[in-house]
Amino acid sequence: MKKSPIALLTLTLLFSCQGPQPSQSEDAASPPEAEEAHAHDHADHATGASMDPSSEYMQVPDSAYVEFLNLSDGDSVDSPFRVEMGAVGMEVRPAGEMVVGTGHHHLLVDMDAMEAGALIPNDESHLHFGLGQTETDVELSSGTHRLTMQFANGGHFSYGAGMSSSITLHVR
Numbered sequence: 001m002k003k004s005p006i007a008l009l010t011l012t013l014l015f016s017c018q019g020p021q022p023s024q025s026e027d028a029a030s031p032p033e034a035e036e037a038h039a040h041d042h043a044d045h046a047t048g049a050s051m052d053p054s055s056e057y058m059q060v061p062d063s064a065y066v067e068f069l070n071l072s073d074g075d076s077v078d079s080p081f082r083v084e085m086g087a088v089g090m091e092v093r094p095a096g097e098m099v100v101g102t103g104h105h106h107l108l109v110d111m112d113a114m115e116a117g118a119l120i121p122n123d124e125s126h127l128h129f130g131l132g133q134t135e136t137d138v139e140l141s142s143g144t145h146r147l148t149m150q151f152a153n154g155g156h157f158s159y160g161a162g163m164s165s166s167i168t169l170h171v172r
């Protein structure tokens, strides 16, 4: 499905906020197992909440991956800059509901992939795109930064390095 440039711009304007994402849909989550009951509560990340990587909600097809569509490793950019996030082999879907084979994008600033099953914190260096966004504008200080795209399931549990992509950017 192709979106018109106007539609993309509108989406970007609506969702370009880099702060914690609204979590209105997360309250509707129905954790599949008792141990995941706190998955929707980011305040719990400090307790090391995680999901068993053998859970059906952690399964990833071998052929699936994520990619930066408009940026390459080593690029120099002016801040703020556009980031277009692609997912192949898994469906992008808003956070809040666990559905096998789906998830949403995250951008991790100055870090690499999070291990499979780890709950992704919600703070200024862990950006969630829980509305299902596939592009955003990112603002970074000048200098060299590591930017990691990390796919995670509806409860924000990382799908691991296999569903991540990392690049180094030089911000002017």
Ligand SMILES: [Cu+2]
Pocket: 095, 104, 105, 106, 120, 128, 129, 130, 152, 155, 156
């Ligand atoms: Cu998330």
